[in-house]
Structures are given as C-alpha cells and as structure tokens.
Amino acid sequence: MLKDITLGQYFPGTTPAHRLDPRTKLILVVLYIIALFAAESFVSYGLMALTLCLCVAVSKVPPKSLIKGLKPVLFILIFTALLNVFYTPGRILWQWWIFRVTIEGIFTAFFMALRISLLIMGTFLMTYTTSPIMLTDGMESLMNPLKKLHVPVHELAMMMSIALRFIPTLIEETDKIMSAQKARGADFETGSLLQRAKAMVPLLVPLFISAFRRADELAVAMECRCYHGGEGRTKLKVLRYRGIDYTAFSLGALILAGVIVLARFGL
Amino acid sequence: MEPIIQVENLTHTYGAGTPFQRSAIAGVSFQLQQGEFLGVIGHTGSGKSTLIQHLNGLLKPTAGRVLFHGRDIWADPKRIREVRFRVGLVFQYPEYQLFEETAAKDIAFGPKNMGLDDTEIQRRVEEAASFAGLSPDLLDKSPFDLSGGQKRRVAIAGVIAMRPEVLILDEPSAGLDPAGRSELLQNIRDYHARTGGTVVLVSHSMDEIAENVQRILVLSRSGVVMSGTPHEVFSRAEELEAVGLSVPQITKVAMELRRRGVDIDPAVYTVEDLRRSLLALRGGGAGA
Incomplete structure (x- = not known):
C-alpha cells in the first residue's frame, strides 16, 4: 500500500540525533556532502561510511528502512556505475566491441555508487530524525x-x-x-x-x-485567523543552539578536516 | 443454510514493523446469512471500516480467513476482482470518488469494468439510479453540478449497478440533513425488500441501525463484543454504555419510564413499538 512508503518519513524519538537543533543537522548534512566529494580513497570513504554508521546507531533508526530509501534511486545508481565502468580511461582489463572495462573504471564506479548511497542515506537520516515542521523552521532560520x-x-x-x-x-x-x-x-x-x-x-x-x-x-x-505573512510573527518553539549542537559541530568539522587532509596526502 | 460470507478469526495489523504499528481488528469472527440486513456498529476507531474492507478483498488479512460462498477469497488472488463485483462496497463519503463527465457514465464505471455490453450497462444504470432514488433527468448532468446528497446517490448507484450479491454501505448517511438521511435509508430498505439481496449497514448512530436492520454486530476495541437481534442487543444497555455506545433515544425513554414504575419492556427501539406497548398498557388498564 502507498501508506507504507518511507520516503522522508519521520521516526519519532528522543535520541541525541533527534534532540539536535534542526539547523545543526542541516549544516552537518551539507558538511557531510562536501566531505563525501572531497573523499578519494578507501580510507576516507571508510571514514565517511563509519561516520554514517555511528550516526545511525545513535539515532536508533532501523538501518533496514534507510536501505529501503535507496530503492527509488537504484536505477540511477546502477546506471552511473555502469557508465563509469565502461567509460573511464585506464588500464584495460577486458574489451568487447565498443565496451572497455578498466581497473580505474571499476574503482570509480564503486566509489561513485558508494558516494551516492551515502549521500542519500545521510540526507534520509536527517529527515528520519527531524519532524518536517522543525526542518522548515531550521531552513527559514538559516535563510533569514x-x-x-x-x-x-x-x-x-x-x-x-x-x-x-x-x-x-x-x-x-x-x-x-x-x-x-x-x-x-x-x-x-x-x-x-x-x-x-x-x-x-x-x-x-x-x-x-x-x-x-x-x-x-x-x-x-x-x-x-488573520494570517498576513511573517512580519512580527513569533514562534512557539524558538530555536536555540545548546551544548550538544556545539559538540556535534566540532565532531563534524573534525571529520571534514580529516578527509581533506587525507585527500592532500593522496589517501 | 450456508452463510454467504463467513469471517474466521480475522486480524489486521497496520504498519507492521514500524513505530506506528497497531492492530485495527483482532480475532473477529461472524457469519452473514443470505438475504440478511446486518448492522455493524461501533465507536470511531473500533475497526468497522477495516473489517468491511476485508469482506471484498480490498485488504488482506494479517491472520484469519474470509469465506465467500464457503471459499476463501484469497485462495486465488487472481479472482479477487470477481469477488469485488459480487460484494459491493460503498465507502464513507463516496461522492469524493466521482470522476466522469456525466452521472450516468460514472454509474457505468463498475459495469463497464465487468465487461458487459452497452445495452446491459444502460439497463443497469437506469435500474441502479432508480434504486438510489435518482431522478432520470439528473443522469446526463456532470456529477460536479449536483448537490451533496445527489452526488452520494450517484456514488451508491455506481455500486448497485454491479448487481452485487452483498451490498455494504459505510456510514451512507453521514453529513446529510435529516430529510436526506431518512430518504436515503428508505431507499436502502426498499432495495433490500425488492431485491432480496444481503445488505450490511455500518453506522455509529444507534437510531439509524435500530430502525433498519435485522441483526446487529457491535464492535469495540477491535473485536466483536455483542451480536444479536436489535431487541437482544438493546436489552443490554449497560454493556453498550460501557463500550462508549448508547441505546436509541426511544429505548432511553422506555428505560426511564420503567425506572419510574411503568411496566413496559425497556428494549423497544422504534417509535412505533413504544406506541404499541404504551397503548397495550392503557388498553390493559382500561379493561381491568
């Protein structure tokens, strides 16, 4: 049934992942995406995957439903991976007609698929742990x-x-x-x-x-109810950064810096 | 005689495996006899709507079985569509399902899906419209130009046009004014009398149920708590109140009269019954 689709569904909870300020989570997701695109090696991808696993563990969101979220993009995932396998120049492993499989291609395809999956799961983890109202509140405040x-x-x-x-x-x-x-x-x-x-x-x-x-x-x-736009409108729940947010920010910045440093050393 | 529909130990759980999991109905069993007029009553959230959606195979039981003419309707999932033609279900606020350019075309949607030919469809549309109390001049209008009550009649006719063996109506009179309400219920009674078909009326209005049905099924907290003739059910007024339902207004009057020392049966449930028993009392008194 349609009711069973999980896209962007919120799982209520009281874990630290739920209690973070929505702005913190939005910024951290952006940092995570930047780090994903900076990552270039097994070590840095491993670090990114580990980060996501830890976040999922903290949030207590069932990993099954995160993986289910990948279903709609499975086609794109396979398509990009295949394109990369066949069209990356490098040492030729196997060739037939216009199709050429290279070692570099296999690596790029794997990393690309991993990158997209992590990106989607990371974003979904945010929507799973943040109610839609909090999320728009956070966005409004960030765009102020x-x-x-x-x-x-x-x-x-x-x-x-x-x-x-x-x-x-x-x-x-x-x-x-x-x-x-x-x-x-x-x-x-x-x-x-x-x-x-x-x-x-x-x-x-x-x-x-x-x-x-x-x-x-x-x-x-x-x-x-005399709604006339945002002018002079106050909020029921005012957003405030707390200790947990600063901790999360520090951890996020540390991981991003780590990935960038690793990339510099070609790892 | 074999019951037309037999429900055995039916359980349905929504959202199994998510944090929102809840049982809508659990372990419900009952039988529906051929030609019977059954009332299903229960407060909001008692699982009425979930239950009836199992009778025509719109929902698949989490556990338990639904037998139609003695056959499990899910024995062959490919034939479930045929069950839906034979067990007609009119949803709550059915007017929101209308989509065609004219009322007649909308009523013809079901028969068309059955693969009938045009003359047969035409015949059924006219017949169903008359059962639902729609005047023929409305049939060529757009359903969106009709009044709320007329729209609902179009939607009900759309199900009757399939000539189902069992007609199930979920709160057919909700949101209608009192005149529209009693007219519609009269139409349903006439339908039952003229076709001899089996009718299930779902409602949370005791008065509505009391005036129409032959047997009542009382649902509460996802299970059947009572079942019997209106007289049997309404004589257990305290139990009904305990599950958040009340007895019909007339029964309340009779109960109050009895409490004040008038010797009448408190389980009367129509105005006519109360009048008769009061007159009998007076007649008896005058004779003594």
Whole structure:
C-alpha cells in the first residue's frame, strides 16, 4: 500500500540525533556532502561510511528502512556505475566491441555508487530524525539573511511546511480513492502502459478536485485567523543552539578536516 | 443454510514493523446469512471500516480467513476482482470518488469494468439510479453540478449497478440533513425488500441501525463484543454504555419510564413499538 512508503518519513524519538537543533543537522548534512566529494580513497570513504554508521546507531533508526530509501534511486545508481565502468580511461582489463572495462573504471564506479548511497542515506537520516515542521523552521532560520535581498524567506518556508504537511494527507486520500475505485473493479496493476495511464483517470480527477478544495479551505481558515505573512510573527518553539549542537559541530568539522587532509596526502 | 460470507478469526495489523504499528481488528469472527440486513456498529476507531474492507478483498488479512460462498477469497488472488463485483462496497463519503463527465457514465464505471455490453450497462444504470432514488433527468448532468446528497446517490448507484450479491454501505448517511438521511435509508430498505439481496449497514448512530436492520454486530476495541437481534442487543444497555455506545433515544425513554414504575419492556427501539406497548398498557388498564 502507498501508506507504507518511507520516503522522508519521520521516526519519532528522543535520541541525541533527534534532540539536535534542526539547523545543526542541516549544516552537518551539507558538511557531510562536501566531505563525501572531497573523499578519494578507501580510507576516507571508510571514514565517511563509519561516520554514517555511528550516526545511525545513535539515532536508533532501523538501518533496514534507510536501505529501503535507496530503492527509488537504484536505477540511477546502477546506471552511473555502469557508465563509469565502461567509460573511464585506464588500464584495460577486458574489451568487447565498443565496451572497455578498466581497473580505474571499476574503482570509480564503486566509489561513485558508494558516494551516492551515502549521500542519500545521510540526507534520509536527517529527515528520519527531524519532524518536517522543525526542518522548515531550521531552513527559514538559516535563510533569514536572504531577507535583506528581498527573498520571501518566510513565505517559502510556509509553502514548504504546508506542502510537507499535506503529503501524508494526500497519500491517505489517494489510498482511499484507489480503494473506492478498486471496489468498482478498477485495475491499476495490470495492462499495457497506455491502459495503465488510462486507469489513472478515475484516481487523478477526484484527487485533484480534493486537493483544490483543501487548498481553498486552508486559505480561508488562515485568513480567518488573520494570517498576513511573517512580519512580527513569533514562534512557539524558538530555536536555540545548546551544548550538544556545539559538540556535534566540532565532531563534524573534525571529520571534514580529516578527509581533506587525507585527500592532500593522496589517501 | 450456508452463510454467504463467513469471517474466521480475522486480524489486521497496520504498519507492521514500524513505530506506528497497531492492530485495527483482532480475532473477529461472524457469519452473514443470505438475504440478511446486518448492522455493524461501533465507536470511531473500533475497526468497522477495516473489517468491511476485508469482506471484498480490498485488504488482506494479517491472520484469519474470509469465506465467500464457503471459499476463501484469497485462495486465488487472481479472482479477487470477481469477488469485488459480487460484494459491493460503498465507502464513507463516496461522492469524493466521482470522476466522469456525466452521472450516468460514472454509474457505468463498475459495469463497464465487468465487461458487459452497452445495452446491459444502460439497463443497469437506469435500474441502479432508480434504486438510489435518482431522478432520470439528473443522469446526463456532470456529477460536479449536483448537490451533496445527489452526488452520494450517484456514488451508491455506481455500486448497485454491479448487481452485487452483498451490498455494504459505510456510514451512507453521514453529513446529510435529516430529510436526506431518512430518504436515503428508505431507499436502502426498499432495495433490500425488492431485491432480496444481503445488505450490511455500518453506522455509529444507534437510531439509524435500530430502525433498519435485522441483526446487529457491535464492535469495540477491535473485536466483536455483542451480536444479536436489535431487541437482544438493546436489552443490554449497560454493556453498550460501557463500550462508549448508547441505546436509541426511544429505548432511553422506555428505560426511564420503567425506572419510574411503568411496566413496559425497556428494549423497544422504534417509535412505533413504544406506541404499541404504551397503548397495550392503557388498553390493559382500561379493561381491568
């Protein structure tokens, strides 16, 4: 069922990974991605993988659901790996027609696949341990300096939290409409591509209508409560860095520095 | 006689293996007889909707079996679609599933999926519309131009048009005004009387259940707590209240009368019954 998809799902908890300030987690994820792209060797990739494993262990998120998150990008992962295997110049290991496998290619492919997997799992770990509201709060706060450049930061954050808030609602709605049409014999699973696309009509029409209806209702409800944008609006939960955040920052910076130093020594 | 649907030890767990895991129903067993009008009642979250979605194979049991004409409906997963045509399910707020350009086309969606020919579909659309209390002039309108009550009738007709052997309705009258509500329930009663089909009515309104059904199944905390004729069920008023349900208003009046010393059966559940028993009392009194 659709309800079972894990993409970006939040696992509530009280572990140190959950208690970190969302801004800390956002920055650390960015640092982690930078470090991933700086890494060039088994040692530094090992360090990156170890970091992720430790974070997962601390967060108590079931590793199974993190790996499940890789499923949607499996195709891209294999595709990039194959491209790298065949199109990296170097010592030729095996050749047939235009396909050439090189030793360098195999290494690059492996590292590329590992890099993408770690990147995705690292990002997912953040969304698994941070509620969507905290996440948008953190982003709004981090983007605050852009307000001076007349970027509508609050509006963007509001749009994002509304979008995130309605994903589960829409999924539930899709499930319901799907069941209702299935009860009348609709078949979403079999048939040719064209038949399946046609079978989506009884699902999409009611879904769009209800999405528009919900948007309208939400707008009215917000206006009834005198919503007029971010000006002078206070927060229920004010974000504050605490000791745990500084510790996390220090560890993150240390790992990044370590990877860069390793790269300099060609490791 | 063999029951048309037999539920054996049915259990369903949502989100197994995630932190949100919970049992919606656990160990439910009951039988549905051919031609019966069954009421399923329970407070919000008692598993009513989960239970009925098992009867036509929309949900697969975590444990237990659902037998339709004595055959496990999941014995051959390829034939589950056929079960859905024979056990018609009308969801809560079914008007949100409408999608076609005209009401008639929407009602024809089910029969079309069954692979019937055009004349048969036409016949069934007209028949179903009349059962659902839709006037023929509405059939050519867009479903989105109809009123809320009319939309719901279109959706119900869409299921009746498949001529299911069992018709299940989940809260068919929710959100309608009192007149629309009693009209719709009258339509359902007429449908049951005229076709002799099996009907299951799910509701959390005791009054609605009391006035319509022949047998009641009471669900609470994901299991069946009571089952029997309305008279049997409503005579156990204290137990009903203990699980967060109440008896019909008329039964409350009768219970209060009895408490104040009027000698009547407290388990009456329609206005007509109470009137009759009060008149009998007066008649008896006058005769003495």
